[in-house]
Amino acid sequence: MVVAPLLRSPKGMRSMVFRLSSKLNYYTFPRCHLPRQCFSTTPTLLNDAAALERTRNIGIIAHIDAGKTTTTERMLFYSGFTRRIGDVDEGSTVTDFLPAERARGITIQSAAITFHWPPGEVNASSPDQSLPRSASPHTINLIDTPGHADFTFEVMRSLRILDGAVCILDGVAGVEAQTEQVWHQASTYRIPRLIYVNKLDRDGAAFGRTVREVSSRLGVYPAVCQIPWFDRGNGPFVGVADAIHLQGLRWKEGEDGRTVKMVDLQQLDAEEQLLAQELRRARIALVELLSEYDDHIVEKFFECEEDHLAVPPSDIVDSLRRCTLDPTSRIVPLFAGASFRNMGVQPLLDAIVNLLPSPPETPDPEVSIGGAKGGLRRLLSGDLIVEQNEKAASLSKGKAKKRLVQQTNPKEAIGKLQSCALAFKVVNDAKRGVLVYVRVYSGSLDRNSLLFNTNIHVSERAPRLLKMYANDAVEVDSIPAGHIGVVVGLKHARTGDTLVSYAGNKASPPEPLTTLQLRPIDVPPPVFFTSVEPHSLSEEKRIHESLSLLLREDPSLHVNIDEESGQTLLSGMGELHLEIARDRLINDLKAKASTGQIEIGYREAALGKAGPVTKIFDKEIAGRRGKAGCTATVEPFDSKDAESEQAVSDEAVLHIGSHDGNQIVILAPGLQVDRAPNSDEETSPFLPPGLDPAMVRASLQNGALAALARGPQFTYPMHNVRVTLTLDPSAHVFGNETTASALSTAARQATAAAFRDLISGAGTAMMEPVMNVIISVDEASLGSVVHDISSSRGGHIVSLDEEVPLSATDASPTSDTAVSEDQLPAIDPRRVYAPPDPFESPSVGGDIPVATSRPRTITAKVPLKEMVGYLKHLRSLTAGRGTFVMSVDRFENMTAPRQKAVLAELRGGF
CATH class of the missing domain: 3.30.70.870 (Elongation Factor G (Translational Gtpase), domain 3)
Structure with missing residues (x-):
């Protein structure tokens, strides 16, 4: 029978009640339309710990065209947020609201949206412990991320503020190249994940093969919680069989998916005997897998007289949650469905609420303050500052290049911190202006509070705060810790900036807080x-x-x-x-x-050493005379030796830093640097008034960077070059005439002159970006693609069907406690449970069935020039089935014939 949901209040809808009959029972999911005010929770409720426990900050990550936006649209529809299901092909989706997204049918910009599951008003009352978490409404802050490799940075900046993620796989294509990339990026931040195998209604879908690929290519043990239900074993996909609750969920073809037929195990025995047998095997495998990592489920197993089917579902859910939240566990829950056919999304929403963490359950986010790194909770307790001061006291005061923050009363300074937030996204809205998306990590960000930007050291007011629902918004008075919101009216905040508010109305917070950084991120170098x-x-x-x-919106530009x-x-x-x-x-x-x-974007490299060259700048600028000198030496530089160079202890070294593959060394022999007690301010008796060592360091560095931006022979930026600048106070400083701008100009002129000397000496060479390319093709197209890469495009094949570690630009470093996935032992797919796939042929002499057209992965190193427009060529070689992703591997010197050919093409010759 179809049972209407039970209304509990005029504002919303609580848990649904349904009756079980002896033969058939249906569960009707709601389609309520709550007033928009129901979604704007008040600060009183949000500050309550119980309400924060009912919050989930999650993201959708996947390869392009795996169904991220389609799944998100179904989530919004079933939660009552929308009245109709949006379609990517029609351009009517909620989260893809940019004109370019709707025209191309892809996600370009990550969209944040808030809804409730199950539908209803989230309150701060204590939940009934006898019921699952999905029985009471939860607030879900969801971010739909792009899948195209060009927007990898967009995924990275969204991942670092998430508490959990849903990784969607294409049931036909399996684990694809970009899936591996975003999976490893999520691992760097230790984000708990669920896996959702989508598109099981399509021809060629292979759930079992995909499960085995998850173990072999992602390096985790898939806990199969659902198996696909194909009508009569080899018919169309009609639903899923739940291994946790031992029941079948069947959706009716052509409907909106709100009504689900629920079939228990006894009925499956009578109607779908093969499915019932496989469901029992799935339950046994699930309990066995959990028993290897969770002692509680072992105790329950023995209490149930070693009967896998008798273990209560609630205990299995609790065990899955413990394993999912444990960063040392390699178990990942796996679910099945077909979002476009409206099948499997509601159980996935239940799993998000039941298995993924709330903000208080997430690992302590990494912060850096001054010269120390650690967890945010340790910072708030004051322990991190105390440890930093102890390290600072043990170091020699004579090393002027070390900038260490001294604080006499760290707990008093930290006590003034009212809120700490990370600006992870900046968007220009045509109606509202610039919107700064923030994740609040501590305290409460209130309207009209003064926010200090620790990256650019600027204070700004937050006149308006919003909770976003894709392209719609509701104004709120505060954004508490653990939540995602939007600040309107900030003029300087950029993506990746850390924002803090503090007690008092001073222009800047107490000294340690000015250096606080939340989860910094490295921007990959641009190549086009x-x-x-x-x-x-x-x-x-x-x-x-x-x-x-x-540039404020997208720092990768x-x-x-x-x-x-x-x-x-x-x-x-x-x-x-x-x-x-x-x-x-x-x-x-x-x-x-x-x-x-x-x-x-080519680069230019030095082939030998040039210099030293000394330049004296002496000119009147804006009515004021400026005079300064500098000596520059340039030579080739290998970035692999950067750490050893920085470890050199030399009293003459004022600064050593790396910038875009180059190194700048500033030497100041004879420049005595004094540091005031309990302060990081530096002075020198050899410098004129108004000029301190920090200004000298910054001026010389900026001058060198200006010269590095343009090579002497081909006018491309310099790469793999070490610039050594020497400032002799007796010869290069001229009293009050020496200014910061004069020093910067002298450094630029000296460095540029040294570069010009290279032309008559060792010379320079052009460098081109070499890409790490991962191509996914089927077995039939493997030969033609390999031949094209190795012969026509001048690349070389690195491996076939093997994982290659990501380059440093693809993931930000994590804390030292995180275990690298490369250090973990490989998983044998034969130990992983996977149900058999329809229409698959058995392998020869093996236990694992193999699909008739097995996908293959090619990893190669190819010059970027040869990859321009490669997608169209690849699709013609693979009948439209091939896909690829690429990232910058390194810049490499061109051979003389190749350099000549490239220059001729750039100049219009052939």
Whole structure:
């Protein structure tokens, strides 16, 4: 029978009640439409610990076209947030609201949305411990992330603020290349995950093969909680069989999926005997797997007289939750469904609530403050600052290059911290202006509070706070710890900035808090660029304002101006990345400009040593005389030796730093540096008033960076170069005439002159980006693709069907306590339970069945120039089935013939 849901209050809807009959029973999921006010929870409720326990901050991660946005649309529909199911092909989805997303049918920008599951009003009352967590409404803050490799940075900046994630796999394609990449990125932040195998309704879907690929390619043990239900064993996909509750869930074809037929094990024995037998095997395998990691389930197993089927479902759910939240466990719950056919999404929502953590249950987020790194909770207790001061006291005070923060009363300073938040996303909204998405980690971010940006040391007011529902919003008075919200009206905040509020109305917080950093992230180097030209000189200012807004939104974009041509160059991570940025600049921001063809960002390297070259700058600037000198030496540099170079103890060294593959060493022999007690301020008697060692360090470094931006022979940025700047106070400092700008100009001129000496000496060579390419094809296309890569494109094959560690640009480092996945032993797929797939043929002499058209993975190193436009060529080679992802592996010197050919092509020759 179909039972209508039971209403508990006029505002919302509580748990549903249904009756079980002896033969058939149905569960009707609600389709309630709550008033928007129901979604804007009050600060009183949100500050309550019980309400925070009912909050889930999750993300959807997957390879492109695995069904992330489609699954998200079903979640919004079943939670009552939307009245109709959006379609990616129609461009009517909630989370893909940008015009470029709807035109292309892909996710470009991660979208944040808040809904409740089950539908209802979240309150702070204590839940009934006898019921599962999914029996009471929970607040779910969901982020739908992109799947295309060009937007990997968008995924990275979203992952670091999540508490849990759902990884969606294509049941036909299995574990794809980009899936592995985002999986490893989630592992760097130790994010608990669920796996959802989607698209099981399509021809060629192989659930069992996908489960085995999860174990072999992702390095985890899949805890199979559901197996697919194919009608009569080899018919169409109609539902799932639940190994936890030992029941079948069947959806009716063509409906919206709200009504589910629930069939117990006895009925399955009568109607679907093969499915019932497989469901028993799945339950046995699930209990056995959990028993290896959880002692509680072992005790329950013995209490049930060693009967796997008698173990209560609630104990299995609790055991799954413990294993999922344990960072040392390799168990990941796995579910099945077909989101486009409206099957399997509601049980997935229940699993999100039951198995993924609330904000208080997540690992302590890593922070850095001054020279110390540790957990946020240790910082708030004051232990981290005390430990840092102890380290600072044990170090020699004579090393001027060490910047150590001294604090006499650390707990008093930390006690003034009212809130700490991370700005993980900046979006320009046409109606509301610039929206800064924040995750609050401690305290409560209140409206009109003064926020200090520890990255750029600027204080700003937060005039308005919002809770976002994709492109819609509700205004709130505060955003408590553990929640995600939006700050409107910030003029300087960028993606990745740490924002703190503190007691008092001073311009900046107490000293230790000014260096606080929450989970810093490394921006990968851009490899493509295009020119941006305004239609007229009057539009030039508007163009630069629009470009600066784009850079605030997406730090993986870069803008620089070519000194020789005066062109403005926009650089990005890939062809599609730049194409989207160009469309946003012209169509969304209404910039009146034209763009050139997308080009490759080459580099220039020194082949030998040049210098030393000394330059004295002596010129009047803006009515004030400036005079300073500097000596520069340039030589090749290997980034692998950077750590050993930094470890050199030399009193003359004022600064050593690496920037975009180059190293800058600043020497100041004879420059005495004094440090005031209980302070990090530096002074020197050899410097004129108004100039301190920190300003000297920054000025010389900026001058070297300006010279490194342009090579002497091919005008490309320099790479793998060490610049050594020497400042002799007796010869290069001229009293009050020596200013910071004069020092910077002298450093730039000396470095550029040393580069020019390279042309007549050892010379320079062009460098090109070499990409780490992972290509997924089927067995039939393997030979043609390998031949094309190795012969036509000048690449070399690294491996077939093997995982390759990601480069340093693909993942941010984690704390030292995290265990690298590469150090864990490999998992034998034969030990993993996986149900048999329909239409599969047995392997020859093996126990594991193999699909008739097995997917293959090719890993290769290929020059970026040969990968431009490769997707169309790959699809023609593989009948449209091939996909690939790539990331920058390194910059490599070109051979002389290849350099000559590339230069001829760039100059218009052949």
